[in-house]
Amino acid sequence: MTDIHFNKEKGSQLKLFTPGPVHVPERVLKEMAKPNDTHRSKPYSEMHQMAAEGLQKLLYTNNECLIFTSSATGIMEACVRNLIKDDEKALFFSIGAFGDRWYEIGVRNGKISVKQGVEWGKAITPEVAQEALSKDKYSVVLIQTNETSTGVYNPIDELAPIIKDSGALMCVDATSSMAGVKLEVDKSDIDICLASVQKCFALPPGLAVCSVSDAAIEKAEQVKNRGLYFDLIALKKRHVAKHQTPTTPPIPQIRGLTAQLEYILNEEGLEKRFERHEKLGKRTRTWVQENNLEMFPEKGYESNTVSTIKNSLDLDIPKMVSMLLDKGYRIVNGYGQLVNKTFRIGHMGEIQLKDLEEMLNDLTDIINELK
CATH class of the missing domain: 3.40.640.10 (Type I PLP-dependent aspartate aminotransferase-like (Major domain))
Incomplete structure (x- = not known):
């Protein structure tokens, strides 16, 4: 598993899909x-x-x-x-x-x-x-x-x-x-x-x-x-x-x-920016269904900027996060009382749909390996 340290020369090389801080262009x-x-x-x-x-x-x-x-x-x-x-x-x-x-x-x-x-x-x-x-x-x-x-x-x-x-x-x-x-x-x-x-x-x-x-x-x-x-x-x-x-x-x-x-x-425009975040949220929720996972939020009240996903497959969340780091992506565990019961994917800021798809493909492979 990846053991990541402070990169004095180049800074972080990870692609962040976190609820913040996020990737800065x-x-x-x-x-x-x-x-x-x-x-x-x-x-x-x-x-x-x-x-x-x-x-x-x-x-x-x-x-x-x-x-x-x-x-x-x-x-x-x-x-x-x-x-x-x-x-x-x-x-x-x-x-x-x-x-x-x-x-x-x-x-x-x-x-x-x-x-x-x-x-x-x-x-x-x-x-x-x-x-x-x-x-x-x-x-x-x-x-x-x-x-x-x-x-x-x-x-x-x-x-x-x-x-x-x-x-x-x-x-x-x-x-x-x-x-x-x-x-x-x-x-x-x-x-x-x-x-x-x-x-x-x-x-x-x-x-x-x-x-x-x-x-x-x-x-x-x-x-x-x-x-x-x-x-x-x-x-x-x-x-x-x-x-x-x-x-x-x-x-x-x-x-x-x-x-x-x-x-x-x-340049991007407000409406297009809001639409992009909506598409990112919808795509993540579709991916959750495709992988037999469940969203943590009540249906109809899901965020379009951060998805909190139930650990309904009883996955080793820390190991999953670490394995995804090996692929160059960071997502995060659940917060506070939701640690290991959920994990979170941030899809906000300048993330594009193509970026999300690439990360989700790698995450799918990891989940299949951990099942």
């Missing part, structure tokens, strides 16, 4: 290698503005889009610190490990946090949302679109009106779907829609982005002890005034983000 790496001016210069401000405006187009929103030097978890914490007063209640919908994490962030920040979960593999349905919201008054509701651990996609278009009708602000974690699945922020009246860039954006990790509504900013102005690093008021103020961030950002990553947004919007 050579054109993006070359863009990030270009020299930059400082984060307080006019050239940087111009680049920052281009990135923010590109994000607005990607998310179909007129809301301001902010850039954070963190993973998506940083913005998840920003939602909690900025939008929930100490005497208010927040409702965290959870369908997996990352929904649980958001709830834990609420608890650790001393907020009155209520979790409404479902059995892993299932989605939050309109019925579940309606019932949970009828039990109490919540100032903020926080939910994932795409749960990376279970491979479930929540029906956000159906849930958004129910959540907003309750009078709550709505925060949406779109980490493993933004730039891969269509999200219309203004149409759904989402107050904060967040993601990090190492998944569907196909950029290196270290950067997170979000759209933020006027209502969210107005609420943040009323909340005490928002902290410093993730203060939405400070972030928006610097963004609007100068197209900058309050603290030093990773400028090469933002250059890469700007270039990638230009590619997504003007």
Whole structure:
């Protein structure tokens, strides 16, 4: 079996079919290698503005889009610190490990946090949302679109009106779907829609982005002890005034983000990108059936960016992953409580259908050998 180590000379030579970080295209790496001016210069401000405006187009929103030097978890914490007063209640919908994490962030920040979960593999349905919201008054509701651990996609278009009708602000974690699945922020009246860039954006990790509504900013102005690093008021103020961030950002990553947004919007095109991810998801699910495996998510709620597959053939998952590494591909085991009970295939970012077919052919041979 392959024993892979740090490749100082060439970097990783693996083809990543992981839920993130994902493969970064050579054109993006070359863009990030270009020299930059400082984060307080006019050239940087111009680049920052281009990135923010590109994000607005990607998310179909007129809301301001902010850039954070963190993973998506940083913005998840920003939602909690900025939008929930100490005497208010927040409702965290959870369908997996990352929904649980958001709830834990609420608890650790001393907020009155209520979790409404479902059995892993299932989605939050309109019925579940309606019932949970009828039990109490919540100032903020926080939910994932795409749960990376279970491979479930929540029906956000159906849930958004129910959540907003309750009078709550709505925060949406779109980490493993933004730039891969269509999200219309203004149409759904989402107050904060967040993601990090190492998944569907196909950029290196270290950067997170979000759209933020006027209502969210107005609420943040009323909340005490928002902290410093993730203060939405400070972030928006610097963004609007100068197209900058309050603290030093990773400028090469933002250059890469700007270039990638230009590619997504003007070369591939949004609709074609969303269609490609849909085809990748469908092909993976067809392959699962062809190999007498089963999808972990409830039918109808499967993700088009990451497939979580039941270990219904009782395979040695670590061995299967290792054997696929010998072929030059990386997929991953299940996450958290789903380790060895599932495995996950990421099909997001710049992966093409041909790339997926080649990997699945090798994976099929390995599974047949392990049966």
